[in-house]
Amino acid sequence: MPILKVESxxxxxxxLPAVRHVSLAVAEGETLxxxxxxGAGKTTLMRAIAGAHKPSGGRIVFEGTDITxxxxxxxxxxxxxxxxxxRRLFPELTVEENLLVAGQNSxxxxxxxxxxxxxxxxxKPLYKKRAANLSGGEQQAAAIGRALMTNPRVLLLDEVSxxxxxxxxxxxxxxxxxxxxxxxxxxxxxxxxxxxxAVATRIACMLEGRIVLEGAADSLTRQxxxxxxxxxxxxxxxxxxx
Amino acid sequence: MTWVNAIIQGIMLGGFYALLAxxxxxxxxxxxxxxxxxxxLAVLGAFLTWVLVDKTHFPLIVSLVLALIVMFGVGWAxxxxxxxxxxxxxxxxxxxxxxxxxxxxxxxLLEAFSPDVRSxxxxxxxxxxxxxxxxxxxxxxxxGILILGVAIIVLGGLHLFLARTSxxxxxxxxxxxxxxxxxxxxxxxxxxxxxxxxxxxxAALAGAFLAIRAVVDPSSGPTQLIFAFEAVVIxxxxxxxxxxxxxxVLGVAQTIGAQIDPQSSALAGHLVFLAVLAFRSxxxxxxxxxxx
Numbered sequence: 019m020p021i022l023k024v025e026s027x028x029x030x031x032x033x034l035p036a037v038r039h040v041s042l043a044v045a046e047g048e049t050l051x052x053x054x055x056x057g058a059g060k061t062t063l064m065r066a067i068a069g070a071h072k073p074s075g076g077r078i079v080f081e082g083t084d085i086t087x088x089x090x091x092x093x094x095x096x097x098x099x100x101x102x103x104x105r106r107l108f109p110e111l112t113v114e115e116n117l118l119v120a121g122q123n124s125x126x127x128x129x130x131x132x133x134x135x136x137x138x139x140x141x142k143p144l145y146k147k148r149a150a151n152l153s154g155g156e157q158q159a160a161a162i163g164r165a166l167m168t169n170p171r172v173l174l175l176d177e178v179s180x181x182x183x184x185x186x187x188x189x190x191x192x193x194x195x196x197x198x199x200x201x202x203x204x205x206x207x208x209x210x211x212x213x214x215x216a217v218a219t220r221i222a223c224m225l226e227g228r229i230v231l232e233g234a235a236d237s238l239t240r241q242x243x244x245x246x247x248x249x250x251x252x253x254x255x256x257x258x259x260x
Numbered sequence: 261m262t263w264v265n266a267i268i269q270g271i272m273l274g275g276f277y278a279l280l281a282x283x284x285x286x287x288x289x290x291x292x293x294x295x296x297x298x299x300x301l302a303v304l305g306a307f308l309t310w311v312l313v314d315k316t317h318f319p320l321i322v323s324l325v326l327a328l329i330v331m332f333g334v335g336w337a338x339x340x341x342x343x344x345x346x347x348x349x350x351x352x353x354x355x356x357x358x359x360x361x362x363x364x365x366x367x368x369l370l371e372a373f374s375p376d377v378r379s380x381x382x383x384x385x386x387x388x389x390x391x392x393x394x395x396x397x398x399x400x401x402x403x404g405i406l407i408l409g410v411a412i413i414v415l416g417g418l419h420l421f422l423a424r425t426s427x428x429x430x431x432x433x434x435x436x437x438x439x440x441x442x443x444x445x446x447x448x449x450x451x452x453x454x455x456x457x458x459x460x461x462x463a464a465l466a467g468a469f470l471a472i473r474a475v476v477d478p479s480s481g482p483t484q485l486i487f488a489f490e491a492v493v494i495x496x497x498x499x500x501x502x503x504x505x506x507x508x509v510l511g512v513a514q515t516i517g518a519q520i521d522p523q524s525s526a527l528a529g530h531l532v533f534l535a536v537l538a539f540r541s542x543x544x545x546x547x548x549x550x551x552x
Contacts, residue, residue: 068443094445106440108433119433120444122426168445 019082021046021203022067022098022172027076029059029066036062038227039076044172049204051218051235053211055247058224060207061103064176067205068100069093081171095124097171101178103207105161109150113141113160116149120167127169134163138193155186159193166197173197176207191217211243225249265398266519267512272401274491274511275408276473278504280466280484281491282415283459289498290435290455293343293354297362298463299485303478304365305331305464306471310378320383324468328461335460339453347452362481369478377475384472407469414462415504422500431455435498490533496543505544 020043029037037059044050052060065071067078069090077086085093099120107116117131135142138159144152149160158178165173178194179187194217198204208214214221215235223231223246231238231246244250284298295301305327312323338361346357381388390402422428430451434441438448470476470484487510495506510529517528536543 070439070443089447090442091445091447094443100443102440102443106437106443108436108440110436111429111433115429115432118426119429119441119446122430123445123447164444 020044021081022205023079024063024067025077025079027063027066027078028074029062029071030074031062036227037066037073040224040227040229041076042222042229042232044203044205046171046203047201048219049198049202049206049217050220050222051206051208051214052222052224053208053214053243053247054224055209057226059227060224061176063224064100064174064205064207065102068098068174070100070102091123094120094168094170097125097169098174099165099168099170099172100174101158101161101165101176103176103180105154105157107149107152107157107160107164110148112146112148113152114145116160116164117167120164124168129166129169131167134166137166137196138163140189153186154182155189158182158186158190162190162193172203172205174205174207177209178206179208179210179213187213211240211247215240215243223247262397262519263516266515268398268400269404270512270515271508272404272408272511273515274504274508275404275411276466276469276507277487277491277510278507279407279411279414279462279469281488281495281503281507282411282418282500283462283466284485284488285492285495285498285500285503286418286455286462287459288492289500290431291339291343291347291452292351292435293347293358294489295459296355296358296485297365297481298358298459298488299483300362300365300369300481301331301334301460302463302467302470302484302488303369303476303481304334304467305460306380306467306476307369307373307378307478308464309468310380310471310476313380313383320380320385320472324465327468328464331464332457332461335457336453338460339456340449343456344449344452362485366478366481373478375477375479377477378471379475380468380471381473381475388472403473407473410465410469411504411507414465415500418458418462419500427451427454487529490529493543494533494536496545499543499545502543502545509544 022044024040024042027037027040028035040063054060062071066073073086077084080096080098117134140156140159141163144156149157152160178190191213198217206214206218218235221235221238221243222229223243225246231242280302284295287293287295308330309324309327312318312326313320342357343354346353387402387406391399393399422432430446434446434448434451441448491506491510492503494509495502509532513532514525514529518525
Protein backbone atom coordinates (compact mmCIF):
# COMPACT_ATOMS: atom_id res chain seq x y z
CA MET A 19 0.00 0.00 0.00
CA PRO A 20 1.46 3.39 -0.97
CA ILE A 21 2.22 5.84 1.82
CA LEU A 22 1.19 8.79 -0.35
CA LYS A 23 -1.44 8.81 -3.08
CA VAL A 24 -2.52 11.68 -5.30
CA GLU A 25 -5.82 11.01 -7.06
CA SER A 26 -7.01 13.04 -10.07
CA UNK A 27 -5.57 16.22 -8.61
CA UNK A 28 -6.29 19.58 -10.23
CA UNK A 29 -4.58 22.77 -9.07
CA UNK A 30 -5.09 26.22 -10.56
CA UNK A 31 -3.16 29.48 -10.41
CA UNK A 32 -6.15 31.79 -10.64
CA UNK A 33 -7.91 30.68 -13.82
CA LEU A 34 -4.85 28.93 -15.20
CA PRO A 35 -4.77 25.16 -14.67
CA ALA A 36 -1.27 24.28 -13.43
CA VAL A 37 -1.86 20.63 -12.49
CA ARG A 38 -4.43 18.66 -14.50
CA HIS A 39 -5.93 15.47 -13.26
CA VAL A 40 -2.68 14.09 -11.90
CA SER A 41 -2.58 10.73 -10.14
CA LEU A 42 0.51 9.19 -8.61
CA ALA A 43 1.51 6.99 -5.72
CA VAL A 44 4.66 6.83 -3.63
CA ALA A 45 5.52 3.62 -1.80
CA GLU A 46 7.38 3.62 1.50
CA GLY A 47 11.14 3.72 1.03
CA GLU A 48 11.09 4.65 -2.63
CA THR A 49 12.43 7.76 -4.32
CA LEU A 50 10.14 9.11 -7.01
CA UNK A 51 11.70 11.75 -9.21
CA UNK A 52 9.30 14.19 -10.81
CA UNK A 53 10.94 15.66 -13.88
CA UNK A 54 9.77 18.13 -16.47
CA UNK A 55 10.50 21.48 -18.07
CA UNK A 56 9.83 24.86 -16.46
CA GLY A 57 6.10 25.44 -16.04
CA ALA A 58 5.21 21.74 -16.23
CA GLY A 59 3.45 21.92 -12.86
CA LYS A 60 5.99 20.01 -10.73
CA THR A 61 6.43 22.67 -8.05
CA THR A 62 2.70 23.36 -7.91
CA LEU A 63 2.04 19.64 -7.43
CA MET A 64 4.63 19.44 -4.64
CA ARG A 65 3.22 22.51 -2.92
CA ALA A 66 -0.30 21.10 -3.19
CA ILE A 67 0.86 17.89 -1.52
CA ALA A 68 2.54 19.94 1.23
CA GLY A 69 -0.60 22.03 1.71
CA ALA A 70 0.70 25.34 0.36
CA HIS A 71 -1.70 25.29 -2.63
CA LYS A 72 -5.36 24.41 -2.39
CA PRO A 73 -6.40 21.92 -5.07
CA SER A 74 -9.48 22.68 -7.17
CA GLY A 75 -10.24 18.97 -7.58
CA GLY A 76 -9.11 15.48 -6.67
CA ARG A 77 -7.68 14.33 -3.38
CA ILE A 78 -4.45 13.60 -1.53
CA VAL A 79 -4.29 10.53 0.67
CA PHE A 80 -1.49 10.07 3.20
CA GLU A 81 -1.19 6.82 5.13
CA GLY A 82 -4.77 5.99 4.18
CA THR A 83 -6.22 9.31 5.37
CA ASP A 84 -7.62 11.98 3.06
CA ILE A 85 -5.56 15.10 3.86
CA THR A 86 -6.78 17.29 0.99
CA UNK A 87 -8.37 19.80 3.38
CA UNK A 88 -5.76 19.51 6.14
CA UNK A 89 -3.71 22.72 6.68
CA UNK A 90 0.00 22.69 5.87
CA UNK A 91 1.24 22.77 9.46
CA UNK A 92 -0.85 19.72 10.35
CA UNK A 93 0.48 17.83 7.33
CA UNK A 94 3.98 18.47 8.68
CA UNK A 95 2.96 16.97 12.01
CA UNK A 96 1.42 14.03 10.14
CA UNK A 97 4.77 13.38 8.44
CA UNK A 98 5.02 15.36 5.18
CA UNK A 99 7.88 17.85 4.91
CA UNK A 100 8.72 20.05 1.95
CA UNK A 101 12.11 21.52 1.13
CA UNK A 102 10.84 24.39 -0.99
CA UNK A 103 12.35 25.70 -4.18
CA UNK A 104 14.79 28.50 -3.36
CA ARG A 105 15.39 27.05 0.16
CA ARG A 106 13.21 29.67 1.88
CA LEU A 107 15.18 29.64 5.13
CA PHE A 108 14.20 32.25 7.70
CA PRO A 109 17.00 34.70 6.90
CA GLU A 110 17.19 36.52 10.24
CA LEU A 111 17.16 33.30 12.26
CA THR A 112 20.39 31.39 12.89
CA VAL A 113 20.91 27.91 11.47
CA GLU A 114 20.19 26.55 14.95
CA GLU A 115 16.93 28.50 15.17
CA ASN A 116 15.89 27.41 11.68
CA LEU A 117 16.32 23.81 12.80
CA LEU A 118 14.65 24.28 16.18
CA VAL A 119 11.60 26.09 14.81
CA ALA A 120 10.90 23.07 12.60
CA GLY A 121 11.53 20.57 15.37
CA GLN A 122 9.44 22.18 18.08
CA ASN A 123 6.01 21.12 16.81
CA SER A 124 6.94 17.81 15.30
CA UNK A 125 6.83 14.26 16.48
CA UNK A 126 9.83 12.62 18.07
CA UNK A 127 12.03 10.47 15.90
CA UNK A 128 15.53 9.83 14.68
CA UNK A 129 16.12 13.39 13.56
CA UNK A 130 17.20 16.05 16.03
CA UNK A 131 19.76 18.84 15.95
CA UNK A 132 22.65 16.45 16.64
CA UNK A 133 21.69 13.91 13.99
CA UNK A 134 21.08 16.65 11.41
CA UNK A 135 24.52 18.11 12.10
CA UNK A 136 26.02 14.64 11.79
CA UNK A 137 24.27 14.18 8.43
CA UNK A 138 25.34 17.63 7.24
CA UNK A 139 28.75 18.30 8.84
CA UNK A 140 29.01 21.45 6.72
CA UNK A 141 26.49 23.04 9.11
CA LYS A 142 28.47 22.44 12.30
CA PRO A 143 30.68 25.55 12.14
CA LEU A 144 27.72 27.62 10.87
CA TYR A 145 25.37 26.68 13.66
CA LYS A 146 25.16 30.16 15.20
CA LYS A 147 25.29 32.05 11.90
CA ARG A 148 22.27 33.84 10.48
CA ALA A 149 20.82 31.91 7.52
CA ALA A 150 21.06 35.02 5.34
CA ASN A 151 24.86 34.82 5.58
CA LEU A 152 25.18 31.25 4.26
CA SER A 153 26.21 30.28 0.74
CA GLY A 154 23.67 28.58 -1.56
CA GLY A 155 24.97 25.10 -0.82
CA GLU A 156 25.04 25.73 2.92
CA GLN A 157 21.50 27.09 2.76
CA GLN A 158 20.33 24.01 0.88
CA ALA A 159 21.88 21.74 3.49
CA ALA A 160 20.18 23.77 6.23
CA ALA A 161 16.86 23.63 4.37
CA ILE A 162 17.02 19.84 4.04
CA GLY A 163 18.11 19.58 7.68
CA ARG A 164 15.21 21.80 8.71
CA ALA A 165 12.76 19.53 6.90
CA LEU A 166 14.34 16.45 8.50
CA MET A 167 13.86 18.02 11.95
CA THR A 168 10.13 17.38 11.50
CA ASN A 169 10.91 13.62 11.31
CA PRO A 170 8.96 13.22 8.08
CA ARG A 171 7.56 9.97 6.72
CA VAL A 172 7.74 11.54 3.24
CA LEU A 173 10.27 14.17 2.23
CA LEU A 174 9.38 16.44 -0.68
CA LEU A 175 12.44 18.01 -2.31
CA ASP A 176 11.83 20.79 -4.80
CA GLU A 177 14.71 21.67 -7.13
CA VAL A 178 17.45 21.11 -4.56
CA SER A 179 20.20 21.74 -7.12
CA UNK A 180 18.75 24.99 -8.49
CA UNK A 181 21.19 27.88 -8.37
CA UNK A 182 23.97 25.90 -6.71
CA UNK A 183 27.56 25.49 -7.85
CA UNK A 184 28.44 22.01 -9.20
CA UNK A 185 30.47 21.34 -6.06
CA UNK A 186 27.54 22.30 -3.83
CA UNK A 187 25.18 20.10 -5.89
CA UNK A 188 27.61 17.23 -5.45
CA UNK A 189 27.55 17.73 -1.68
CA UNK A 190 23.76 17.96 -1.50
CA UNK A 191 23.26 14.83 -3.60
CA UNK A 192 25.87 12.95 -1.59
CA UNK A 193 23.78 13.69 1.53
CA UNK A 194 20.60 12.71 -0.32
CA UNK A 195 22.05 9.37 -1.28
CA UNK A 196 22.84 8.75 2.38
CA UNK A 197 19.21 9.55 3.25
CA UNK A 198 17.91 7.28 0.50
CA UNK A 199 20.19 4.47 1.60
CA UNK A 200 18.75 4.91 5.09
CA UNK A 201 15.27 4.08 3.74
CA UNK A 202 13.80 7.58 3.44
CA UNK A 203 10.71 8.05 1.27
CA UNK A 204 11.37 10.90 -1.11
CA UNK A 205 9.46 12.75 -3.80
CA UNK A 206 12.03 14.71 -5.71
CA UNK A 207 11.48 17.48 -8.26
CA UNK A 208 14.51 17.88 -10.47
CA UNK A 209 15.23 19.41 -13.87
CA UNK A 210 18.57 17.67 -14.18
CA UNK A 211 17.58 14.33 -15.73
CA UNK A 212 20.95 12.74 -15.02
CA UNK A 213 20.81 13.61 -11.34
CA UNK A 214 17.20 12.46 -11.03
CA UNK A 215 17.84 9.14 -12.76
CA ALA A 216 20.89 8.49 -10.58
CA VAL A 217 19.02 8.60 -7.28
CA ALA A 218 15.41 7.68 -8.18
CA THR A 219 13.79 4.28 -8.04
CA ARG A 220 10.93 5.58 -10.18
CA ILE A 221 10.54 8.54 -12.53
CA ALA A 222 7.43 10.49 -13.50
CA CYS A 223 7.64 13.11 -16.21
CA MET A 224 5.27 16.09 -16.25
CA LEU A 225 4.31 18.18 -19.24
CA GLU A 226 1.77 21.01 -19.22
CA GLY A 227 0.32 19.96 -15.88
CA ARG A 228 -0.03 16.26 -16.68
CA ILE A 229 2.04 13.19 -16.00
CA VAL A 230 2.97 11.98 -19.45
CA LEU A 231 5.43 9.24 -18.59
CA GLU A 232 5.92 7.12 -15.52
CA GLY A 233 7.95 4.02 -14.77
CA ALA A 234 10.81 2.40 -12.90
CA ALA A 235 14.00 4.41 -13.30
CA ASP A 236 15.90 1.45 -14.69
CA SER A 237 13.17 0.59 -17.21
CA LEU A 238 12.95 4.00 -18.89
CA THR A 239 15.44 4.99 -21.55
CA ARG A 240 17.05 8.39 -21.69
CA GLN A 241 15.35 8.94 -25.07
CA UNK A 242 11.88 8.13 -23.67
CA UNK A 243 12.34 10.59 -20.81
CA UNK A 244 13.74 13.30 -23.08
CA UNK A 245 10.85 12.95 -25.52
CA UNK A 246 8.29 13.13 -22.70
CA UNK A 247 10.17 16.00 -21.06
CA UNK A 248 9.98 18.17 -24.15
CA UNK A 249 6.73 16.75 -25.51
CA UNK A 250 8.48 15.67 -28.68
CA UNK A 251 6.35 12.64 -29.15
CA UNK A 252 2.88 13.00 -27.62
CA UNK A 253 2.07 9.38 -28.58
CA UNK A 254 4.43 8.27 -25.80
CA UNK A 255 2.39 10.30 -23.35
CA UNK A 256 -0.97 9.10 -24.60
CA UNK A 257 -0.04 5.55 -23.87
CA UNK A 258 1.10 6.01 -20.27
CA UNK A 259 -1.04 7.63 -17.63
CA UNK A 260 -1.80 10.94 -19.35
CA MET B 261 19.98 71.75 36.76
CA THR B 262 16.59 72.65 35.27
CA TRP B 263 17.65 71.09 31.98
CA VAL B 264 18.91 67.97 33.73
CA ASN B 265 15.54 67.72 35.44
CA ALA B 266 13.79 68.10 32.06
CA ILE B 267 15.87 65.28 30.61
CA ILE B 268 15.24 62.97 33.59
CA GLN B 269 11.51 63.68 33.49
CA GLY B 270 11.64 63.09 29.74
CA ILE B 271 13.27 59.70 30.15
CA MET B 272 10.58 58.66 32.63
CA LEU B 273 7.85 59.94 30.30
CA GLY B 274 9.63 58.08 27.51
CA GLY B 275 9.33 54.87 29.51
CA PHE B 276 5.56 55.33 29.44
CA TYR B 277 5.60 55.98 25.68
CA ALA B 278 7.77 52.91 25.10
CA LEU B 279 5.38 50.76 27.12
CA LEU B 280 2.46 52.21 25.17
CA ALA B 281 4.23 51.63 21.86
CA UNK B 282 5.71 48.16 22.27
CA UNK B 283 2.44 46.40 21.38
CA UNK B 284 2.16 48.51 18.25
CA UNK B 285 5.73 47.56 17.38
CA UNK B 286 5.11 43.86 18.09
CA UNK B 287 1.99 43.72 15.91
CA UNK B 288 3.80 45.40 13.06
CA UNK B 289 6.89 43.24 13.52
CA UNK B 290 5.00 39.94 13.52
CA UNK B 291 1.89 40.59 11.43
CA UNK B 292 2.80 43.70 9.45
CA UNK B 293 -0.35 45.37 10.79
CA UNK B 294 -0.29 49.04 11.78
CA UNK B 295 -2.96 48.88 14.44
CA UNK B 296 -4.75 52.23 14.41
CA UNK B 297 -6.99 51.02 17.26
CA UNK B 298 -3.96 50.64 19.55
CA UNK B 299 -4.63 53.82 21.53
CA UNK B 300 -8.30 52.97 21.93
CA LEU B 301 -7.39 49.47 23.11
CA ALA B 302 -5.12 51.07 25.72
CA VAL B 303 -8.01 53.26 26.87
CA LEU B 304 -10.33 50.24 26.86
CA GLY B 305 -7.86 48.48 29.16
CA ALA B 306 -7.83 51.50 31.47
CA PHE B 307 -11.64 51.62 31.63
CA LEU B 308 -11.85 47.88 32.22
CA THR B 309 -9.41 48.20 35.13
CA TRP B 310 -11.39 51.17 36.46
CA VAL B 311 -14.67 49.21 36.27
CA LEU B 312 -13.15 46.24 38.11
CA VAL B 313 -11.79 48.50 40.85
CA ASP B 314 -15.06 50.44 41.07
CA LYS B 315 -17.50 47.50 41.00
CA THR B 316 -15.60 44.69 42.71
CA HIS B 317 -13.51 46.85 45.06
CA PHE B 318 -10.56 44.56 44.42
CA PRO B 319 -7.16 46.19 44.98
CA LEU B 320 -5.84 47.96 41.88
CA ILE B 321 -3.15 45.37 41.23
CA VAL B 322 -5.67 42.50 41.31
CA SER B 323 -8.07 44.40 39.05
CA LEU B 324 -5.23 45.19 36.67
CA VAL B 325 -4.16 41.55 36.42
CA LEU B 326 -7.78 40.49 35.76
CA ALA B 327 -8.15 43.23 33.15
CA LEU B 328 -4.94 42.14 31.41
CA ILE B 329 -6.16 38.54 31.24
CA VAL B 330 -9.42 39.73 29.66
CA MET B 331 -7.53 42.00 27.27
CA PHE B 332 -5.37 39.08 26.12
CA GLY B 333 -8.61 37.36 25.13
CA VAL B 334 -9.78 40.55 23.41
CA GLY B 335 -6.57 40.70 21.35
CA TRP B 336 -6.73 37.00 20.53
CA ALA B 337 -10.37 37.26 19.43
CA UNK B 338 -9.74 40.43 17.42
CA UNK B 339 -7.07 38.66 15.42
CA UNK B 340 -9.12 35.51 14.87
CA UNK B 341 -12.43 37.22 14.08
CA UNK B 342 -11.47 40.49 12.44
CA UNK B 343 -7.84 41.00 11.49
CA UNK B 344 -7.19 37.52 10.10
CA UNK B 345 -9.79 38.05 7.40
CA UNK B 346 -8.59 41.54 6.56
CA UNK B 347 -4.94 40.42 6.39
CA UNK B 348 -5.77 38.29 3.36
CA UNK B 349 -6.59 41.46 1.42
CA UNK B 350 -3.20 43.17 1.63
CA UNK B 351 -1.87 46.03 3.74
CA UNK B 352 -4.62 48.63 3.26
CA UNK B 353 -7.63 46.66 4.51
CA UNK B 354 -6.16 45.88 7.98
CA UNK B 355 -5.31 49.58 8.29
CA UNK B 356 -8.92 50.55 7.53
CA UNK B 357 -10.23 47.75 9.75
CA UNK B 358 -8.26 48.90 12.78
CA UNK B 359 -9.24 52.52 12.05
CA UNK B 360 -12.89 51.47 12.15
CA UNK B 361 -12.29 49.33 15.23
CA UNK B 362 -10.85 52.35 17.04
CA UNK B 363 -13.97 54.39 16.24
CA UNK B 364 -16.23 51.58 17.45
CA UNK B 365 -14.31 51.21 20.75
CA UNK B 366 -14.37 54.97 21.30
CA UNK B 367 -18.13 55.21 20.69
CA UNK B 368 -18.91 52.20 22.85
CA LEU B 369 -16.90 53.76 25.69
CA LEU B 370 -18.76 57.05 25.20
CA GLU B 371 -22.09 55.21 25.35
CA ALA B 372 -21.12 53.32 28.47
CA PHE B 373 -19.19 55.93 30.41
CA SER B 374 -20.13 59.37 28.97
CA PRO B 375 -17.33 61.80 28.04
CA ASP B 376 -16.35 62.23 31.71
CA VAL B 377 -12.75 61.64 32.68
CA ARG B 378 -11.74 58.78 34.96
CA SER B 379 -8.59 58.19 36.98
CA UNK B 380 -7.01 55.30 38.84
CA UNK B 381 -4.63 57.63 40.68
CA UNK B 382 -6.69 57.53 43.87
CA UNK B 383 -6.51 53.73 43.96
CA UNK B 384 -2.77 53.47 43.46
CA UNK B 385 -1.73 54.51 46.97
CA UNK B 386 1.34 56.53 47.83
CA UNK B 387 3.13 55.69 44.61
CA UNK B 388 1.25 58.49 42.84
CA UNK B 389 2.51 61.15 45.24
CA UNK B 390 5.86 59.84 46.47
CA UNK B 391 9.03 61.34 45.05
CA UNK B 392 12.72 61.72 45.81
CA UNK B 393 13.94 65.27 46.01
CA UNK B 394 17.53 65.31 44.79
CA UNK B 395 18.00 69.11 44.73
CA UNK B 396 15.70 72.12 44.77
CA UNK B 397 15.26 71.81 41.01
CA UNK B 398 15.50 68.05 40.61
CA UNK B 399 13.06 65.50 41.90
CA UNK B 400 12.22 62.00 40.76
CA UNK B 401 8.69 60.67 41.15
CA UNK B 402 8.13 57.13 42.38
CA UNK B 403 5.43 56.62 39.75
CA GLY B 404 7.79 57.73 36.99
CA ILE B 405 10.41 55.23 38.18
CA LEU B 406 7.76 52.52 38.49
CA ILE B 407 6.50 53.07 34.93
CA LEU B 408 10.04 53.24 33.56
CA GLY B 409 10.93 50.03 35.40
CA VAL B 410 7.83 48.24 34.15
CA ALA B 411 8.54 49.44 30.59
CA ILE B 412 12.10 48.11 30.70
CA ILE B 413 10.93 44.82 32.21
CA VAL B 414 8.14 44.43 29.61
CA LEU B 415 10.35 45.31 26.64
CA GLY B 416 13.26 43.24 27.96
CA GLY B 417 10.89 40.39 28.73
CA LEU B 418 9.41 40.55 25.25
CA HIS B 419 12.90 40.57 23.76
CA LEU B 420 13.90 37.49 25.77
CA PHE B 421 10.58 35.83 24.94
CA LEU B 422 11.14 36.35 21.21
CA ALA B 423 14.79 35.34 21.35
CA ARG B 424 14.74 32.39 23.76
CA THR B 425 11.37 30.64 23.70
CA SER B 426 9.94 28.27 21.14
CA UNK B 427 6.84 30.45 20.68
CA UNK B 428 9.08 33.49 20.26
CA UNK B 429 11.10 31.66 17.60
CA UNK B 430 7.88 30.67 15.86
CA UNK B 431 6.74 34.32 15.96
CA UNK B 432 9.98 35.53 14.40
CA UNK B 433 9.84 32.81 11.75
CA UNK B 434 6.22 33.65 10.97
CA UNK B 435 7.07 37.36 10.83
CA UNK B 436 9.74 36.64 8.22
CA UNK B 437 7.84 34.16 6.06
CA UNK B 438 4.39 32.97 7.20
CA UNK B 439 3.95 30.53 4.28
CA UNK B 440 7.23 28.76 4.96
CA UNK B 441 6.55 28.77 8.70
CA UNK B 442 3.40 26.77 7.96
CA UNK B 443 5.49 24.37 5.89
CA UNK B 444 7.73 23.61 8.87
CA UNK B 445 4.81 22.94 11.20
CA UNK B 446 4.08 26.36 12.67
CA UNK B 447 0.39 27.21 13.01
CA UNK B 448 0.68 30.82 11.85
CA UNK B 449 -2.97 31.63 12.72
CA UNK B 450 -2.35 30.64 16.32
CA UNK B 451 0.96 32.52 16.40
CA UNK B 452 -0.72 35.68 15.07
CA UNK B 453 -3.56 35.41 17.59
CA UNK B 454 -1.15 35.03 20.50
CA UNK B 455 0.98 37.94 19.27
CA UNK B 456 -2.16 40.10 19.03
CA UNK B 457 -3.13 39.04 22.56
CA UNK B 458 0.29 40.03 23.92
CA UNK B 459 0.22 43.34 22.03
CA UNK B 460 -3.20 44.24 23.44
CA UNK B 461 -2.08 43.28 26.96
CA UNK B 462 0.85 45.70 26.77
CA ALA B 463 -1.48 48.41 25.41
CA ALA B 464 -3.90 47.83 28.28
CA LEU B 465 -1.07 47.95 30.81
CA ALA B 466 0.04 51.29 29.39
CA GLY B 467 -3.58 52.48 29.44
CA ALA B 468 -3.85 51.61 33.13
CA PHE B 469 -0.64 53.55 33.86
CA LEU B 470 -2.05 56.49 31.90
CA ALA B 471 -5.12 56.43 34.15
CA ILE B 472 -2.88 56.23 37.24
CA ARG B 473 -0.56 59.10 36.29
CA ALA B 474 -3.31 61.31 34.80
CA VAL B 475 -6.88 60.84 33.58
CA VAL B 476 -8.51 59.04 30.68
CA ASP B 477 -11.74 59.63 28.82
CA PRO B 478 -13.27 57.70 25.93
CA SER B 479 -11.63 60.04 23.41
CA SER B 480 -8.08 59.69 24.77
CA GLY B 481 -7.17 56.84 22.38
CA PRO B 482 -6.19 58.73 19.22
CA THR B 483 -3.78 61.02 21.12
CA GLN B 484 -2.14 58.00 22.72
CA LEU B 485 -1.94 56.32 19.31
CA ILE B 486 -0.07 59.34 17.93
CA PHE B 487 2.48 59.23 20.75
CA ALA B 488 2.88 55.46 20.41
CA PHE B 489 3.23 55.76 16.64
CA GLU B 490 5.84 58.49 16.99
CA ALA B 491 7.86 56.45 19.49
CA VAL B 492 7.81 53.44 17.16
CA VAL B 493 8.75 55.44 14.06
CA ILE B 494 11.52 57.36 15.85
CA UNK B 495 13.03 54.11 17.13
CA UNK B 496 12.44 52.00 14.02
CA UNK B 497 9.35 49.99 13.13
CA UNK B 498 9.46 46.40 14.31
CA UNK B 499 12.40 46.91 16.68
CA UNK B 500 11.61 46.58 20.39
CA UNK B 501 14.83 48.23 21.59
CA UNK B 502 14.24 50.91 18.97
CA UNK B 503 10.79 51.46 20.48
CA UNK B 504 12.35 51.97 23.94
CA UNK B 505 14.86 54.40 22.50
CA UNK B 506 12.12 56.11 20.46
CA UNK B 507 10.04 56.52 23.62
CA UNK B 508 12.99 58.14 25.41
CA VAL B 509 13.70 60.50 22.50
CA LEU B 510 10.03 61.51 22.27
CA GLY B 511 9.70 61.97 26.03
CA VAL B 512 12.88 64.04 26.30
CA ALA B 513 11.87 66.14 23.27
CA GLN B 514 8.51 66.87 24.91
CA THR B 515 9.93 67.81 28.31
CA ILE B 516 12.66 69.97 26.77
CA GLY B 517 9.98 71.58 24.55
CA ALA B 518 7.93 72.27 27.66
CA GLN B 519 10.99 73.74 29.34
CA ILE B 520 11.40 76.21 26.47
CA ASP B 521 7.69 76.97 26.21
CA PRO B 522 5.03 75.12 28.24
CA GLN B 523 2.69 75.23 25.23
CA SER B 524 5.23 73.52 22.97
CA SER B 525 5.59 70.16 24.68
CA ALA B 526 3.70 68.01 22.15
CA LEU B 527 4.89 70.16 19.24
CA ALA B 528 8.54 69.48 20.10
CA GLY B 529 7.85 65.74 20.00
CA HIS B 530 6.09 66.04 16.63
CA LEU B 531 9.03 68.02 15.21
CA VAL B 532 11.52 65.34 16.28
CA PHE B 533 9.23 62.73 14.72
CA LEU B 534 9.15 64.68 11.44
CA ALA B 535 12.91 65.16 11.54
CA VAL B 536 13.46 61.42 11.93
CA LEU B 537 11.06 60.73 9.07
CA ALA B 538 12.86 63.25 6.88
CA PHE B 539 16.45 62.27 7.62
CA ARG B 540 16.28 58.66 8.81
CA SER B 541 12.98 57.22 7.68
CA UNK B 542 13.82 53.74 8.99
CA UNK B 543 14.12 55.06 12.54
CA UNK B 544 17.14 55.54 14.78
CA UNK B 545 17.62 51.76 15.06
CA UNK B 546 16.80 50.17 11.75
CA UNK B 547 14.91 46.94 12.42
CA UNK B 548 16.35 43.68 11.21
CA UNK B 549 13.46 41.60 12.49
CA UNK B 550 10.76 41.57 15.11
CA UNK B 551 13.26 40.60 17.78
CA UNK B 552 15.84 43.29 17.05
